[in-house]
Amino acid sequence: MNKKLNVTIWNEFYHEKNNEKVAEVYPQGIHQVIADGIESASKIRTATLDMPEHGLTEEVLNDTDVLIWWGHMAHDKVEDAIVERVHQRVLQGMGLIVLHSGHFSKIFKKLMGTTCDLQWREVGEKERIWVVNPAHPIVEGIDRFIELPQEEMYGEHFDIPQPDELVMVSWFEGGEVFRSGCCYSRGAGKIFYFRPGHETFPTYYHPQIRKVIDNAIKWAAPVARPTPTYGHAPEPLEKIGQ
Amino acid sequence: MNKKLNVTIWNEFYHEKNNEKVAEVYPQGIHQVIADGIESASKIRTATLDMPEHGLTEEVLNDTDVLIWWGHMAHDKVEDAIVERVHQRVLQGMGLIVLHSGHFSKIFKKLMGTTCDLQWREVGEKERIWVVNPAHPIVEGIDRFIELPQEEMYGEHFDIPQPDELVMVSWFEGGEVFRSGCCYSRGAGKIFYFRPGHETFPTYYHPQIRKVIDNAIKWAAPVARPTPTYGHAPEPLEKIGQ
Amino acid sequence: MNKKLNVTIWNEFYHEKNNEKVAEVYPQGIHQVIADGIESASKIRTATLDMPEHGLTEEVLNDTDVLIWWGHMAHDKVEDAIVERVHQRVLQGMGLIVLHSGHFSKIFKKLMGTTCDLQWREVGEKERIWVVNPAHPIVEGIDRFIELPQEEMYGEHFDIPQPDELVMVSWFEGGEVFRSGCCYSRGAGKIFYFRPGHETFPTYYHPQIRKVIDNAIKWAAPVARPTPTYGHAPEPLEKIGQ
Amino acid sequence: MNKKLNVTIWNEFYHEKNNEKVAEVYPQGIHQVIADGIESASKIRTATLDMPEHGLTEEVLNDTDVLIWWGHMAHDKVEDAIVERVHQRVLQGMGLIVLHSGHFSKIFKKLMGTTCDLQWREVGEKERIWVVNPAHPIVEGIDRFIELPQEEMYGEHFDIPQPDELVMVSWFEGGEVFRSGCCYSRGAGKIFYFRPGHETFPTYYHPQIRKVIDNAIKWAAPVARPTPTYGHAPEPLEKIGQ
Numbered sequence: 001m002n003k004k005l006n007v008t009i010w011n012e013f014y015h016e017k018n019n020e021k022v023a024e025v026y027p028q029g030i031h032q033v034i035a036d037g038i039e040s041a042s043k044i045r046t047a048t049l050d051m052p053e054h055g056l057t058e059e060v061l062n063d064t065d066v067l068i069w070w071g072h073m074a075h076d077k078v079e080d081a082i083v084e085r086v087h088q089r090v091l092q093g094m095g096l097i098v099l100h101s102g103h104f105s106k107i108f109k110k111l112m113g114t115t116c117d118l119q120w121r122e123v124g125e126k127e128r129i130w131v132v133n134p135a136h137p138i139v140e141g142i143d144r145f146i147e148l149p150q151e152e153m154y155g156e157h158f159d160i161p162q163p164d165e166l167v168m169v170s171w172f173e174g175g176e177v178f179r180s181g182c183c184y185s186r187g188a189g190k191i192f193y194f195r196p197g198h199e200t201f202p203t204y205y206h207p208q209i210r211k212v213i214d215n216a217i218k219w220a221a222p223v224a225r226p227t228p229t230y231g232h233a234p235e236p237l238e239k240i241g242q
Numbered sequence: 243m244n245k246k247l248n249v250t251i252w253n254e255f256y257h258e259k260n261n262e263k264v265a266e267v268y269p270q271g272i273h274q275v276i277a278d279g280i281e282s283a284s285k286i287r288t289a290t291l292d293m294p295e296h297g298l299t300e301e302v303l304n305d306t307d308v309l310i311w312w313g314h315m316a317h318d319k320v321e322d323a324i325v326e327r328v329h330q331r332v333l334q335g336m337g338l339i340v341l342h343s344g345h346f347s348k349i350f351k352k353l354m355g356t357t358c359d360l361q362w363r364e365v366g367e368k369e370r371i372w373v374v375n376p377a378h379p380i381v382e383g384i385d386r387f388i389e390l391p392q393e394e395m396y397g398e399h400f401d402i403p404q405p406d407e408l409v410m411v412s413w414f415e416g417g418e419v420f421r422s423g424c425c426y427s428r429g430a431g432k433i434f435y436f437r438p439g440h441e442t443f444p445t446y447y448h449p450q451i452r453k454v455i456d457n458a459i460k461w462a463a464p465v466a467r468p469t470p471t472y473g474h475a476p477e478p479l480e481k482i483g484q
Numbered sequence: 485m486n487k488k489l490n491v492t493i494w495n496e497f498y499h500e501k502n503n504e505k506v507a508e509v510y511p512q513g514i515h516q517v518i519a520d521g522i523e524s525a526s527k528i529r530t531a532t533l534d535m536p537e538h539g540l541t542e543e544v545l546n547d548t549d550v551l552i553w554w555g556h557m558a559h560d561k562v563e564d565a566i567v568e569r570v571h572q573r574v575l576q577g578m579g580l581i582v583l584h585s586g587h588f589s590k591i592f593k594k595l596m597g598t599t600c601d602l603q604w605r606e607v608g609e610k611e612r613i614w615v616v617n618p619a620h621p622i623v624e625g626i627d628r629f630i631e632l633p634q635e636e637m638y639g640e641h642f643d644i645p646q647p648d649e650l651v652m653v654s655w656f657e658g659g660e661v662f663r664s665g666c667c668y669s670r671g672a673g674k675i676f677y678f679r680p681g682h683e684t685f686p687t688y689y690h691p692q693i694r695k696v697i698d699n700a701i702k703w704a705a706p707v708a709r710p711t712p713t714y715g716h717a718p719e720p721l722e723k724i725g726q
Numbered sequence: 727m728n729k730k731l732n733v734t735i736w737n738e739f740y741h742e743k744n745n746e747k748v749a750e751v752y753p754q755g756i757h758q759v760i761a762d763g764i765e766s767a768s769k770i771r772t773a774t775l776d777m778p779e780h781g782l783t784e785e786v787l788n789d790t791d792v793l794i795w796w797g798h799m800a801h802d803k804v805e806d807a808i809v810e811r812v813h814q815r816v817l818q819g820m821g822l823i824v825l826h827s828g829h830f831s832k833i834f835k836k837l838m839g840t841t842c843d844l845q846w847r848e849v850g851e852k853e854r855i856w857v858v859n860p861a862h863p864i865v866e867g868i869d870r871f872i873e874l875p876q877e878e879m880y881g882e883h884f885d886i887p888q889p890d891e892l893v894m895v896s897w898f899e900g901g902e903v904f905r906s907g908c909c910y911s912r913g914a915g916k917i918f919y920f921r922p923g924h925e926t927f928p929t930y931y932h933p934q935i936r937k938v939i940d941n942a943i944k945w946a947a948p949v950a951r952p953t954p955t956y957g958h959a960p961e962p963l964e965k966i967g968q
Contacts, residue, residue, distance in 0.1 A: 039498035072906040083470045091599060093642070093861070114670050115575060117714040125724050128963070130419050131954075134820070140949045144399065153720075156372045159575070160673055162407065164646050165911075166889065169398065169411060169419045173964070175721030177372050177413045184889075185861040187598050187643055215366065223866045227855075228641035230601040236658030237635075237854065238899070240595040242607050310916050333841060333885070335619070356841040357817060359956040367966050370721065373712075377577070377669040382707045383797040394964075399954040401817070401913055406888050407648065407669075413723070417963030427619040427649075429885055434836050465624045468613075470883035478879075479612070479658070479901030481849050614903050615881045629881065640856045641870065645892065653882065653895060653903045661856050661897045 001198050003221055007041040008064040010036050010056065012071040015199045019166050022199045030197070030204060034099075037210030041066075047076055052143050054082050056231040061085060066095035069102045072199065076106075083107050091187030092227070094222025096215065100197035100209045103158075110195070114158050118178070119155035127172040127196065129180050133167045138181065138192065138215045146208045152198035154178045160193070168212075170195060181212070183219075188227070190220040231239040243288070245463055249283040250306040251276050252298065254313040255290040259345065263343035266439045272312050272327075272439070272446060276341075279452030281406055282459050283308075296324050303327060308337035308459045313437065316340045318348075325349050333429030337462025339455065345400075348387045350435070353428050354402050360417070361397035367415040369393040369438065371422050375409045380434065380457045388450045394440035399467045402435070410454075412437060423454070430469070432462040487677045487705055489527040492548040493518050494540065496555040497532035499683045514681070514688060520582075521694030524701050525550075533558055538566050545569060550579035551703045556683065560590075563566050567591050575671030576711070579704025581697065584681035587642075592677070595670050596644050601661070603639035609657040611635040611680065613664050617651045622665065622676065622699045630692045636660045636682035644677070648700045652696075654679060665696070667703075673709070674704040729947055730920035733767040734790040735760050741925045748925045756796050756923070760825075763936030766943050767792075767935045775800055780808050785810060792943045793846050794822035796829045797847045798921065802832075809833050816893035818953070820930030820944025823939065826923035829884075834919070837912050838886050842903070851899040852883065853877040853922065859893045864918065880904045886919070887949060891941035893950065894920060894946040907938070909945075913954070916946040 011031035015022040026033055038044060045064070045110040047055025049071075061067070067086065071078070079222050083106040090111065098108045103116045129146040132138045155176030161184070168181030180195035194212060195205045204210070249315040253273035264439035268275055273288040280286060287306070289297025291313075303309070309328065313320070332338050332353065341442040342351045343357045371388040373381045397418030405427070410423030436454060439445045446452070495515035499506040510517055514532040524526060529548070531539025535553075545551070551570065555562070566573065567590040574580050582592045587600045613630040616621045639660030645668070652665030664679035678696060681687045688694070733817045737757035737904040741748040752759055757772040764770060771790070773781025775797075787793070793812065797804070816822050816837065824834045829842045855872040857865045879903030887910070894907030906921035920938060930936070 011609070060574075060577040106698050111593040111597040115714075119714060119717040120721065121717050123720070123724060128417060128419075132398050132400070132419075132421065133404065133664075133911060133951055134399055134914045134951065134954050135916050137949055139951060140953055144953050144955055153717075155717060156374050157376055157410065157714070159373070159714070161645060161668070161670060162648050165404065166408065169421075171413060171417060171419045171634065173720070173722065173724050175370060175413060177411045177419050178376065179411075182266075184645070185859060186645060188860045190861050193444065223861055225860065225861055225866055226869050228643070228860050229870055230599075230603060230641070230643070233639060233647075236605065236607070236609065238657065238659040240607060240657050255897070267813050269942065288808070334777050353839040355837040357956075363954060363959050363960040365962070365966060367962065373709075374707065375669060376672045376712055377674050377707055379707055381709060383709055385710050386713055386819050396961075397959060399956075401956070403910070403912060404890050415962070415964065418959075426887070427617060428887060430618045432619050440830060463623055465619060467618065467623060467625055468627050470885070471628055472620050472841075472845060472885070475845040475879075475881060475902075476900070478847065478849070478851065480899065482849060554915075568782065582773060612901060616882050616884070616905065617888065618883055640858050641860055642918070646859065649888065653905075655901060655903045659854060661854075661858075661895045661903050662887060663895075679794065688924065 004042040005040060005065045005217060005221055006043040006047040006063055007038060007066050007068065007217055008047055008060060009068045010047045012074050014074055015072065025200060025202050028110035030199065033204045034068060034213065038214055038217065039203065041078055041215050049077060054078060056082050056086060061089045061130055065222055066220045068097045068099065069105055069107065069198065070099045071105045072101035076102055078106055083110060087111065090189035090191065091186040095189060095222065096191045097216050098193045099219060100195060103193065110192060114161060115159045118158045119176065121153040121174060124150040125153055128171040129168050130171065130180060130195065132169050133165060136165060136167045137219050138212060139169050140215050141211050142208055148196060148203060148206065150201050151203065154195055188223065190222055191218040246284040247307045247459060248285040248305055248416060249280060249310065249459055250289055250302060250310050250464055251310045252289045253476050256316050267442060272441065275446045276310060276455065278314065279446065280377045280456055280459065282456050291319060291432050293461055294319060298324050303331045306336055308339060308462045310339045311347060311349065312339065312341045313347045314343035314441065316347055320348055321360060321430055324353060332431035335430040335464035337431060337464065338433045338436045339458050339462060340433065342437060344429065345435065353433060355444050356403060357401045359417065360400045363395040363416060366392040367395055370413040371410050371438065372413060375407060378407060380409050380454060381463050382457050383453050384450055390438060390445060390448065391436055392443050393445065396437055408421040430465065434458040488526040489549045489701060490527040490547055491522060491550050491552065492529040492531055493545060493552045493700055494531045498520060498558055499556065509684060509686050514683065514685045517688045518658050518697065521688065521696055522701065524698050533561060537602060538562060541633060542564050544574045548578055550704050551645060552580060552581045553591065554583045554584065554681065555588060555589045556585035556681055558615065559595050562590055571595065572671035574675065577672040577705065577706035579673060580675045581666055581700050581704060582677045587677065590655060592655055598645060602642045603660065605637040605658060608634040609637055612655040613680065614655060616653050617649060620649060620651045621703050622651050622696060624699050626692055626694050629710060632680060632687060634685050635680055635687065636677055640670065672707065676700040690718055729774060729776060730768040730791055731766060731791045731823065731943060731947055732769040733764060733792050733794065733943055733955035734771040734773055734786060737772045738800050740799055747855060750965060751928050758926065759930045760939065762838050763930065764940055764943065766940050782946045783807050788818055789814045790799060791948055792823060792824045792917055792946050794825065795833065796825045797831045798925065804832055809836060812822040814836065814917035816917065817965055819914040819948035821915060821948065822917045823942050824917065824919045824947060826921060829919065837917060840887060841885045844884045845877040847900060850876035852878055855922065856897060858895050859891060861869060862891060862893045863945050864893050864938060866941050867937050868934055872923060874929060876927050877922055877929060880921055883923065914949065918942040
């Protein structure tokens, strides 16, 4: 098993530079704090919006097993050509972990085929993330719930396809629920959406949140096998028309 | 479409006779109040634990399109032979709607293959049942959530198979969440588990709760088609071994 | 139940005008033969690629409960603005039935988020469509399989998301299998992909194929309920922070 | 990752002693040949029907991470108490891999809640097992299909719950299809049903079949986490009734 996993963490990296409150929580950027929490990777890269090609060159993506995505205020600034490139890589097997406000990223909406819309409220209320599938490798080491004293609320209806596997559901102090841990297969790739991680709260320092992300990296790792054959198959495998 | 639907409502019918508080809420029994809320049935029967064969004779079951099940304190008093009979009818196409504490009924556990265990608390807290699948016919006419001022709490982990379709998720004032509207296909039959309905609260008088049950009856109605062929199929459909 | 259903059948309508063999089988167009087989609609419209806005104006779509889609050689000629319009309508509740080569239509790929690629062979081999979910309303009246003496082969891997419900799987004489009846919910809409229907074979005259399409129309009908609320929800439903 | 995995292979072990043809193919028993193909286990035990407690003592099961099950002619001879013990262990996290005719074992039927019936034919026809989910770890190293020159036919309808993940579908020379690779979560345990392996054919010597079983062991390994809390939870996590 022990696969060597190359992980690339993509972060918009705008809030941290434009908002003092965010800068206090994530002075080097959300991507650096996420990187500090990862134990299962053999190589970790970070990439941000302002880098050439947003840091997601063909070379980088072809050397990435699992891509983590955090974005919020500048989804529209991500070039369609790069989104297309990431989309193709996911369908070819690269794992993708979409965090929090990444629900509205171009890549997530393109993969889901829905609006990915939801309800939200930003008052710093309590969130309790309940495990609903205790057999899933993504919750290894996680107790029956993870409690976050302050988070942004995301509430249903969350306009996503029914997850192939629903792993976690959030309770919010203000009265809403949310499907917070959602697994999908698309093409040869696996996708995990994980809700928590508002930029003004220290969520990505939380050891249980870090554990979920680390588990998700292992779960989303590519499956080594031949690429499926598509297109014209003129020769039947069996004799036809006896 | 307009199918003629024969519905049988099964109720343990013990609490109502042994508990004044319950008798006040459901003087004629929970089954009668559920019956009063059904609009989609062409015939409604009720059956209770103390009737011969628990009211679930071959004749009754063979004339039932959808069976509704409410039980709590006397699950063990239901005879295994009757459970086996209901199980066979469901697999042959009869719809089954399991309500609230029916999660621990022999028939539901037999169909699920799991313990169907959960957490519970009986302090009369607020429940808000959120719709997570707005495309599902079971939520026709239902707004984004149903609010119940007082209910028993059921909390995750709910030990059931992942639903084929998850339609509703509950929020509880005390801090828990629960998968409250769960759809399954088993054999030729459809099963809907619907969480609310503690015996001391007037939940089954609530028009939105009644609407969900009425929708579920239509959804769970049998599909008219030949019974699948099983067993030895000696003659191949195609020539073999050229 | 008996809903009034307005059905619109969209057909590219090119093969029938450019290929004698197709014209012989479908002289008035595939859409007319599909229309002739529908019993559950209260109104049937047809629309084709060469009509203004491809016949899919706002007015038409807003008055359509279920849209049927057949396309093949001119997927790229469908304007993105119209695809976007159909996409929005599906997410708002309009049912969509995608037939055969429609797997490569812009609208299906946009809703699935995958390539929707597959293997194909056009030698007119035998197909046997097996029912794998006998409880599903889409197979009402269908026996254990539907046999088509001659069809185009579509083979796995079919690059689609795992269906919410897999209803039918095809066997092909040449040695392949295919997931032929696939149900999805997206937003408030329901989508059914149904494999058979190559333009050179009289598949849409087959009574069992017509029955499946008619069942699918009823299954995919919109669910009458309030549109979900999305976006900023500043007021918590509960008091926060005691 | 590299977990130490203790695997127990349970085989009825009757055919091999009572049928010359089977004895020729599996002289030491099917369990030994399956054992020879496993690379991912740190310890492999075998257990058979005639052993005390069928070789499935509390001690053995408590030290088993993944149990493999092959049975056919003597399902009824398996004691209910042992079935109950295995059932509890699966729900507590032990992985279970059910092979071929194990579809009719007491443990599989108990976990599925359905008849698990199917069609079968024993003429030694060709089977081609197609991969329909290329992202799944169970097909790591497997090409687009596995071809077996001679196998028993199993055909739809296979009366099982819709798999949480459908990984493989079989084509049979005689004209049928079958869902051959089916993944389920039940309680804290994972279950994989894998179709091939008739006692008169050398299927378990096939390197690709062995690879699938080895992958399934890794996939089904228990998830290390606290056991969920069930039952009465008198103390709300939040203040109630402001």
